[in-house]
Amino acid sequence: MTQKAGLRLAIDIGGTFTDTVLIHADHTVLATAKTPTTTEAPAIGALDGARLVLSKAGADWADVTGFIHGTTLATNALIERRGARVATITNDGFRDILEIAYERRYSQYAINIEKPDLIVPRQRAFTIGGRMDVQGVEIEALDEQQVPALVDALRKSGADAVAICLLHSYANPAHERRLRALLQTAMPNLVISLSHEISPEAREFDRLCTTIANAYIQPLMAGYLADFKSRFEAEGLRCPILMMTAGGGMTTLETARRLPIRLVESGPAGGAILAARIASEVDAREVLSFDMGGTTAKLCLIDDFRPQTARRFEVSRAERFIKGSGMPVRIPVIEMIEIGAGGGSIASVDRLGRIQVGPKSAGSEPGPAAFGKGGTEPTVTDTDISLGLIEPGRFAEGRLAVDVDAARNALADGVDQHLRLDHAGAAFGVSEIVDENMASAGRMHGVESGKDLSQRVMIAFGGNGPLHATRVARRAGVSRILIPKDPGVGSAVGFLYAPVSFEIVRSRHTTLDALDIEGLNTFLAAMATEAYQVVRAGAPDGALEERRVAFMRYQGQGHEIEIELPPNALSADDVNALKGRFEAEYARQFSRTVPGMTIEILNWAVSVASAAASLPARRSVPSASKPLAAETREITCDVSATTVLASVFDRDALSPGAQLLGPALIIEPQTTTFVSADFAAQIDGAGNIWLTQQEVSQ
Amino acid sequence: MIADTRLQVMWNRLLAVVEEQGQALVRAAFSPIVRECGDISAGIFDLHGRMLAQAVTGTPGHINTMAEAVKTLRDRFPLQDMKPGDIYMTNDPWIASGHLNDFLLMMPVYFDGRVIGFTSCTSHLVDLGGQGMGPEGSDIFDEGLLIPPCKLVAQGEVNALLLDIVKANSREPIANEGDIYALIACCEAGASRLTQMMREFAIDDLSQLSDYIIDTSRRGTLQAIADLPKGVWRSVLRVDGYEAEIELHASLKIADDHVLLDFEGTAGCSSKGINVPLNYATAYSVFALRCIIGPDIPNNAGSLDPFRVVAPKGCILNGQPPAPVAMRHTLGQMTPDLVFGCLSQAMPDAVPAEGASCMYDLPLRHVADAVDRGEEQFALELVFSGGTGARPTLDGLSATAFPSGVWGSQIETTEAAAPVMFHRRELRVDSGGAGRQRGGLGQVIEVNPAKEQDVMLFLSVERVRNAAKGRAGGLDGAPGRIRIGKDGRDLPGKGEVRIPASERLLFETPGGGGFGPADERAPEAVANDLSAGLISAAGAQFYGVKT
Secondary structure, three states: OOOOOOEEEEEEEOOOEEEEEEEOOOOOEEEEEEEEOOOOOHHHHHHHHHHHHHHHHOOOHHHEEEEEEEEOHHHHHHHOOOOOOEEEEEEOOOOOHHHHOOOOOOOOOOOOOOOOOOOOOHHHEEEEOOEEOOOOOEEEOOOHHHHHHHHHHHHHHOOOEEEEOOOOOOOOOHHHHHHHHHHHHHOOOOEEEEHHHHOOOOOHHHHHHHHHHHHHHHHHHHHHHHHHHHHHHHHOOOOOEEEEOOOOOEEEHHHHHHOHHHHOOHHHHHHHHHHHHHHHHOOOOEEEEEEEOOOOEEEEEEEOOEEOEEOOEEEOOOOOOOOOOOEEEOOOEEOOEEEOOOOOEEEEEOOOOOEEEEEEEOOOOOOOHHHOOOOOOOEHHHHHHHOOOOOHHHHHHHOOOOOHHHHHHHHHHHHHHHHOOOHHHHHHHHHHHHHHHHHHHHHHHHHHOOOOOOOOEEEEEOOOHHHHHHHHHHHHOOOEEEEOOOOOOOHHHHHOOOOEEEEEEEEEEEEHHHOOHHHHHHHHHHHHHHHHHHHHHHOOOOOEEEEEEEEEEEOOOOOOEEEEEOOOOOOOOHHHHHHHHHHHHHHHHHOOOOOOOOEEEEEEEEEEEEOOOOOOOOOOOOOOEOOOOOEEEEEEOOOOOOEEEEEEEEHHHOOOOEEEEOOEEEEOOOOEEEEOOOEEEEEOOOOOEEEEEOOOOO | OOOHHHHHHHHHHHHHHHHHHHHHHHHHOOOHHHHHHOOEEEEEEEOOOOEEEEOOOOOHHHOOHHHHHHHHHHHHOOHHHOOOOOEEEEOOOOOOOOOOOEEEEEEEEEEOOEEEEEEEEEEEOOOOOOOOOOOOOOOHHHHOOOOOOEEEEEOOEEOHHHHHHHHHOOOOHHHHHHHHHHHHHHHHHHHHHHHHHHHHOOOOOOHHHHHHHHHHHHHHHHHHHHOOOOEEEEEEEEEOOOOOOEEEEEEEEEOOOOEEEEOOOOOEOOOOOOOOOHHHHHHHHHHHHHHHOOOOOOOOHHHHOOEEEEOOOOEOOOOOOOOOOOOHHHHHOOHHHHHHHHHHHHOOOOOOOOOOOOOEEEEEEEOOOHHHHOOOOOEEEEEEOOOOOOOOOOOOOOOOOOOOOOOOOOHHHHHHHOOEEEEEEEEOOOOOOOOOEOOOOOEEEEEEEOOOOOEEEEEEOOOOOOOOOOEOOOOOOOOOEEEEOOOOOOOOOEEEEEEOOOOOEEEEOOOOOOEOOHHHOOHHHHHHHHHHOOOOHHHHHHHOOOO
């Protein structure tokens, strides 16, 4: 590599490891590094990784013209409760928005549930007089005379950050702004988050929670980002640092400081972006990405190369995998279903004699029983070892000794003896249950999103994704799978394909029949201006793409359908087209429309993004070849449940065009691709493995 | 012979399929009660009509009712007369789910030309004519259109006349039609996923799977029952009723191989629509029992079989046609407290104190004369919750629904939907019953018409005169209280009220009862309640705190 200019660096700081990737302007990966995360000052570990990849590639800081950073720090601060002491200010009469929430239990039969801890106790929940109505008309002026008492109460409470959330502030933010000005004068060091800036959507509980979460991590993240920037600049970095967001885009440090909540959950987003990029390279318009690691599996629907997004997710759940048990955060996110199913997930038998797998995980410490690090409970990895799907001598490039007997004994103690099965029976059963769990979650997500899975290509990655892909796909009704190159390194590479982007969602209620076109155009234009400003700061040159969306539904329904708007001012002529688009999409999802029913819109979104990097030239289809297996080994077949011989291949040795039939194992340093007996594998011109289910012979 | 683990995988698949069906139904539904509360049900049944799997949805009102309803329809229509693509339907309250709004559909599932089982689903439709949702009807005929069991779809062809009749008898014909099509789609989706699964696992009937599911679940439930003390326990719950306060009676017998609940002694029917068909009283009673006994075992014919509920015909928990039943949930939701009254004697450390229990519906509508004046017409169905009873080791939950699973409303979206304005929605200080564990707090709502127009309120709530009782020495929670204006007289919990444009409605939901003696409460917990303002200085006196 002689041409060194235009290098881009991505750093993904996770809880345990920091992944660093250096790529060339043409998107070839020059060097990667995995260094331990330095929890006290994460920038130090990141610097180690950066130095390592630069020296591996023989490059210099001066060559680096793009820098993307993602971190779990914001997420972990929320999980580990390491944030600021936050107080809230809501309207008089509405002190308990947080306590009352949606008035519901997250588990129907559990008498002894405890509600999630929502950060701010009632002692620090304050109120102030004043009221806007739903149109944003001031009904009662802000009671400024209460401010001195409020300041006094805030001081006494020891709060160092405050979340202000006044009713209908998304429609008129004047009271929130005035209150900030008054408080800031009296308390210059107080960190203040205003709900209309953090999440301008109707539904006071969700907006308040989002504002609290933002205020909670803001002081910590501001300090971290400043430290990170100064350390890298001292090292020689000259280009701006861009931060990865949960929505799958990049944003500037300034925006990250103002809206740190948007940095939460940015790591997993990288995997979905990578999958979306691969989807566009192979022109697969309907994709299901499947990222299975050590603790969880994550699924994401990707249509037209765009990962499905949502506007709400939950943090700090009382029970990690139970929907509704956490604190809602309303920001644009890549929507992922997370299941407690990974290599470390523990298998057990319940009192009905049913095998259960996860969500409890042995993690990396003590880890699966086979790793000999003190784990005794049977895990999914122990199961895969017992089934013969992991070759002990070559696991993790032989750096980790795998004890097959320990895996079998753990299964015998934890599962067999309760069910009186033999080892193979127990391992087979555990595999069936965990694969069924993942497939069910995928099917359910499809139903919730109004999408069919059967025509999709599954893009599988993560340490365990390629190993379980065929087993999950078959149960989900998916018949084509793609295993990308380097499937073990996911998110950091994905970061490098992320656009600079910003999305704003804002509430404005109307029916389609009564659209105030002029008012709406002003409203959308203001959102667009704000989004352009944010994006231009991070992408000074180059084309930007704008996307406008309305969330429409039949009046009375709870489910909204996302309908794209023209990216410019609306005219009266557009109304019919919008109605037509809504009805077409509704009919696609529900097989019919509901003629005569009023259509309403509550929320509107505007997103602006830099244009995606151009695609590499498609490589021509290589001529077919039938490689010979390096060896064979005995495995338990997932289709017939009998012992069969599987061919074993090195992925490195398979050249484009290679074709082979299951049962087979394709081994590479970070993972193994399992080709089930009913699948065939083929290597495409770019080096991806395609797995295709063969016609079932009855 | 299919291996047990294979059968377990298929069981998991059935559970996933009913959840998928349920989700699809909620997404397509028009009724707010479906959207906010998931007031639907979806299930899969074997050839004999035995329930194999049922979706865990928002409200317990469909537990058992669906299992029994499908058996009834299955017996009514001979198998040999069924054809592929047929779907049967009824909204008979005594067959489906306790009032006319709940429509139940059942579809035979064909595999290789033979019926192998059934799918079924239920959803709450917005309006069935009559006097509408409210307790004012004097018999079932006042309450709207009743459709006896019939064939809604014949070989894929919807009975157009039937659909026209449903639409012609409703104030919301378009929404009703949409909901019925959603139910049809739900049955069909369930059937196609079921046959898909059978193909994938290469089975051609459900007999072995259904025996496995039912036997395993029955065995687990019997084991849970075996662990309980045996005997008979009785309790009485005094409730507000409509015309007069009444008593609900229950005796609970825990035997070696079953649990029998008998409502003998319970008061007779009301002349208003708060009567409860036994299927619905059974649903909530069995829900309460299953919260304590084997809550982890899925609902199916095997796990439900050991729970039996009987009641004398004509008592208010076994109302007979043509008694009005539109608001059957008002008392139906009180039955868990009645059941807990028995069960707590058998298992003192496992059962919570009484809670607000009945959801605090706040249905607001335009006044009838508003139409002539051209004022805004609207119908708003708001639901607010009180506090739950204190648990043996935990405080009660404030402003939280139990036993129903309804979701509360948000002020901002409510004000967007109708011309009302809220001035207050806060926890109600001192409303949680004092105890070692404190009862959950109720809430205070203040709301008035946002425009210069009067508004109608239709009340059907409980615990205005009879507070939630404490348990094991814990004190009672505060009763509910409803007034117009701060100085207005206390209104009864049932009936119609006109709110003048100039006035505020004050709507206070009940608190839950306390558990254990108040003087045993940890001093830090009392101090925290005081500093958080959940109890006042006066309220702290129950805990021996001097002020």
